[in-house]
Amino acid sequence: MKNMKKSKVQFPEKGIPPEEVLSQIKRKKSSDAEWKNGKMFGFVYHPDDNISRVIQEVHNLYFFENPINPTFFNSIIHFENETVSMVSDLLNGDKQVVGNVTSGGTESIFLAVKVARDRARKEHPEISKPEIIVPASAHPAFFKAAHFLDVSPVALQLRDDLRVDISLLPTTITKNTILIVGSAPSYPHGVVDPIEEMGRIAKENDILFHVDACLGGFMLPFAERLGYAIPVFDFRVEGVTSISADIHKYGYGAKGASIILYRNAGLRRKQFFVHASWPGGLFGSPTLLGTKSGGPSVAAWTVLKLLGQNGYLEVTKRTLEATRQIQKGINAINGLKVVSNPEMSVFAFTSEQNDIYRIGDCLGAKGWYLDRILSPNGLHLNVTWSNLDNIEAFLADLEISVVEIRKSKLKKVITSYSSKLTNTLFKTSPEKAIEVIASTMVKQTNKGKRSNTATFYGIAASHENRENIPALILDFLDKMYRKKN
Numbered sequence: 001m002k003n004m005k006k007s008k009v010q011f012p013e014k015g016i017p018p019e020e021v022l023s024q025i026k027r028k029k030s031s032d033a034e035w036k037n038g039k040m041f042g043f044v045y046h047p048d049d050n051i052s053r054v055i056q057e058v059h060n061l062y063f064f065e066n067p068i069n070p071t072f073f074n075s076i077i078h079f080e081n082e083t084v085s086m087v088s089d090l091l092n093g094d095k096q097v098v099g100n101v102t103s104g105g106t107e108s109i110f111l112a113v114k115v116a117r118d119r120a121r122k123e124h125p126e127i128s129k130p131e132i133i134v135p136a137s138a139h140p141a142f143f144k145a146a147h148f149l150d151v152s153p154v155a156l157q158l159r160d161d162l163r164v165d166i167s168l169l170p171t172t173i174t175k176n177t178i179l180i181v182g183s184a185p186s187y188p189h190g191v192v193d194p195i196e197e198m199g200r201i202a203k204e205n206d207i208l209f210h211v212d213a214c215l216g217g218f219m220l221p222f223a224e225r226l227g228y229a230i231p232v233f234d235f236r237v238e239g240v241t242s243i244s245a246d247i248h249k250y251g252y253g254a255k256g257a258s259i260i261l262y263r264n265a266g267l268r269r270k271q272f273f274v275h276a277s278w279p280g281g282l283f284g285s286p287t288l289l290g291t292k293s294g295g296p297s298v299a300a301w302t303v304l305k306l307l308g309q310n311g312y313l314e315v316t317k318r319t320l321e322a323t324r325q326i327q328k329g330i331n332a333i334n335g336l337k338v339v340s341n342p343e344m345s346v347f348a349f350t351s352e353q354n355d356i357y358r359i360g361d362c363l364g365a366k367g368w369y370l371d372r373i374l375s376p377n378g379l380h381l382n383v384t385w386s387n388l389d390n391i392e393a394f395l396a397d398l399e400i401s402v403v404e405i406r407k408s409k410l411k412k413v414i415t416s417y418s419s420k421l422t423n424t425l426f427k428t429s430p431e432k433a434i435e436v437i438a439s440t441m442v443k444q445t446n447k448g449k450r451s452n453t454a455t456f457y458g459i460a461a462s463h464e465n466r467e468n469i470p471a472l473i474l475d476f477l478d479k480m481y482r483k484k485n
């Protein structure tokens with residue numbers, strides 16, 4: 001056999017003791033982002049310690065169980081069905097509404113798109129190129145689902161307040177339209193699309209209408225009861241045919257739990273998959289995954305029971321008060337501005353006078369984690385339970401960061417110089433530019449460095465290099481997920 005070069009990380013010849021395994025993991029994990037101090041806005045949705053202890057215990061109880069065969073672990077199906085009932089009740093579904101627990105927003109959305117595609121195949125075989133109308137601000141999961149399911153996404157542009165421009169919807173509908181999508185709220189700007197009007201148009205045209213309440217499903221209903229001005233977005237809108245709502249976001253459950261609801265069982269039937277001619281036995285599958293853990297589903301049931309309506313009302317009240325306090329504080333800082341008028345606790349802010357991404361980096365160096373948005377250039381926050389005691393500290397650090405970046409002329413020059421240099425490299429040798437930037441990003445990420453994003457986001461936000469960005473992301477993904485050779 002040829003002398004093959006072995007990779008750096010080989011399959012272990014002998015097992016190692018648990019303490020050593022754990023210490024290796026902990027060492028590596030120590031460079032991950034710190035969220036327990038309440039300085040991360042989004043990504044992690046952590047309830048208080050008492051609740052988190054119980055849901056972790058329940059998750060563990062179902063660690064090895066596998067509901068793929070519903071006759072073996074029927075308790076998981078029981079808890080999933082009860083969870084679906086509770087969420088349907090919350091979102092004003094009637095007795096006809098049915099649904100499933102899925103692994104997350106992406107799976108729920110994928111299934112809603114599949115239902116629309118398969119309904120069209122059956123009821124409108126004349127449609128050869130099915131289209132789904134998706135707000136430009138909708139989560140990329142819709143574009144991903146469209147890609148996998150071979151349907152074409154048609155982006156619906158936004159009004160000045162960054163909600164869907166409803167006046168464009170009637171003319172965007174074609175004979176190929178099989179689904180319309182609205183967000184409640186959208187991720188980038190946290191605003192709720194005009195769901196009632198969209199629902200009316202969808203119904204008039206006999207087109208399915210999915211509301212993505214992955215973020216809002218467990219906050220908007222409680223905000224409405226608290227008296228906040230929340231537009232109707234759920235099954236009370238007649239045209240709404242399906243809704244996704246994530247328990248692993250503002251439901252505060254374990255990661256791996258979302259709900260997909262349909263107006264009736266006839267629609268949901270198109271979600272199911274059956275393969276009855278397999279030598280391995282009769283196979284029927286309700287959602288996308290095959291084998292899965294029972295942990296996230298039963299933990300989802302648990303958190304709804306533990307908190308109840310009064311618990312969610314209380315946390316929603318505190319979160320919305322904190323959000324309004326942050327937004328007021330941001331708007332009071334010279335040059336900063338909250339984008340549009342978001343309904344709940346998801347929002348972005350921009351700077352008219354300074355590079356907002358540099359402000360983000362400055363906050364990053366102080367231990368705060370905020371997402372970046374591209375249109376407009378902005379920083380993004382999902383205010384959650386674990387941020388509630390940190391509002392004043394955040395506003396103080398934000399104010400300091402703005403002063404720091406205004407003072408630090410040198411860093412400004414460096415950022416603008418490196419942006420210019422990269423733009424020139426993109427023009428003269430795009431492949432080289434992609435290679436250099438992707439490698440730098442991977443190196444920084446692997447070292448746990450997160451506070452140097454201004455140059456990259458500056459490039460991504462500028463229109464000059466837009467066409468090179470997909471290749472850059474592909475390269476980044478390819479380099480990020482490489483085995484150790």
Ligand SMILES: Cc1ncc(COP(=O)(O)O)c(C=O)c1O
Pocket residue numbers: 103104105106107139141183185186187212214215246258
């Ligand atoms: C509005 C919205 N929809 C869908 C998703 C996708 O959810 P997941 O990441 O659980 O797949 C997200 C995720 O942030 C979201 O914000």
